[in-house]
Amino acid sequence: MRKRARIIYNPTSGRETMRQHLVDILPIYEQAGYETSAFATTAAPNSAKNEARRAAEEGFDLIVAAGGDGTLNEVVNGIAPLKHRPTMAIIPAGTTNDYARALRIPRDDPIAAARLILHKNKDFKIDIGQAGDNYFMNIAAGGTLTELTYDVPSDMKLLFGYLAYLEKGAELLPKIKPVEVNVKYDGQEYEGKMSTIFLALTNSVGGFEQIVPDAAFDDGNFTMIIVKESSLTGMLQLMAKALRGTHRDDPRIIYTKAKDVEITPLNKDDRLMINLDGEYGGDAPMKFHDLRQHLNVIANVDEIPDDALTDLSPDMKRAEDDFVRGVNELPKTENK
The missing domain is CATH 2.60.200.40 (Tumour Suppressor Smad4)
Known part of the structure; x- marks a missing residue:
């Protein structure tokens, strides 16, 4: 049976970036072997969370969170409590996109972010934090x-x-x-x-x-x-x-x-x-x-620094010089 993917996107995020690029993004996941459909979130509370949970319970293999950090957090909350947790991909379309930055996912190019699904070393298991029921x-x-x-x-x-x-x-x-x-x-x-x-x-x-x-x-x-x-x-x-x-x-x-x-x-x-x-x-x-290694996520694995991952298989070796640390613009003198 062919694998299924569900893109959950915020139609208003990032100047409606996803709405503009969806027609080009859908074929990328089809090329990766997923029968792909899309869901536009609404203003209703927990719209992305509820759809992520529904898709996971229906047996979808991949859920793509397309939007800002708020959309991503809702998708995580929809699938994290479940026994069957689909692999998650991220297409950044918000203001800060902190998590996409950490995963080295392109933040200004939705097409490039989607194309990570086609990479050989593309996924690994990540920790998730639990805070009460969230x-x-x-x-x-x-x-x-x-x-x-x-x-x-x-x-x-x-x-x-x-x-x-x-x-x-x-x-x-x-x-x-x-x-x-x-x-x-x-x-x-x-x-x-x-x-x-x-x-x-x-x-x-x-x-x-x-x-x-x-x-x-x-x-x-x-x-x-x-x-x-x-x-x-x-x-x-x-x-x-x-x-x-x-x-x-x-x-x-x-x-x-x-x-x-x-x-x-x-x-x-x-x-x-x-x-x-x-x-x-x-x-x-x-x-x-x-919750250690609770979710499987698509990322730009080759560019993540080695010390940020502790449990990769031996074939996922990366060159450290591909990772460039954030530029420090502050003066080097200590404030005491």
């Missing part, structure tokens, strides 16, 4: 800085991209208020003030690749960062160090690996919203678990 594939975060993603209007994100986030971040810095928390992680515990926490599954956080440079897609662990600092000067110093990748030993943060994490605010009047892949995912207290 799932995420890139990052979970909580704290004042992460709240800026809720406040940037969608039209502003479309027009100005990262500049919108940077402007809002600069506005929020003076308003950072630390929260007293208890964080349990793999038999260890932190109790004290926290301004921000990140649980990362990839090395791309907001488009920056030096914040969690040692993140691996498939090792069964989050890279966890707890930021204890909350002063304006201290936060600016930490942000500069993070963009250079020199922050991991700073005493103002905890930087470690963890499979299971539980976050609990200690003051009942403190609200700690949790952001999952850029979307609101509920309030702490919340438990997080890394």
Whole structure:
């Protein structure tokens, strides 16, 4: 029986990019051996999530998430809880496309992104994060800085991209208020003030690749960062160090690996919203678990750095010089 693929696309994402290219994308998956159909998401809640679940339960072999990080997160949430989980492909068409950046999927060329299905070394198993009843594939975060993603209007994100986030971040810095928390992680515990926490599954956080440079897609662990600092000067110093990748030993943060994490605010009047892949995912207290190698995903495997994958078969060797790390534009002098 011929394999089946379902493209779930956001018709309004990225200036209607997918709508324009769909006629050229469908034959690519047909060429790869899939009987291919498409579904346009609607404004109804969980439109992409519900369609992904339906297609998986009907036995589809491949689900293509075509849109921004929000569409991708919904597709993941549709298939992650199921016993039969189709292989997932990604065609970026949003504003930031963090996960596509980490997988080295072309972000400005939907046709090139689709054509990855034709590559020889094209897929591998990735970790998925579980947060309560929700799932995420890139990052979970909580704290004042992460709240800026809720406040940037969608039209502003479309027009100005990262500049919108940077402007809002600069506005929020003076308003950072630390929260007293208890964080349990793999038999260890932190109790004290926290301004921000990140649980990362990839090395791309907001488009920056030096914040969690040692993140691996498939090792069964989050890279966890707890930021204890909350002063304006201290936060600016930490942000500069993070963009250079020199922050991991700073005493103002905890930087470690963890499979299971539980976050609990200690003051009942403190609200700690949790952001999952850029979307609101509920309030702490919340438990997080890394589901090791839970989904099979199509990616640009040949260009992913070796240390980001821990369980590839021997025939999937890649040249390290194909991977060019993000350019560091900040001065090399340390801020102390």
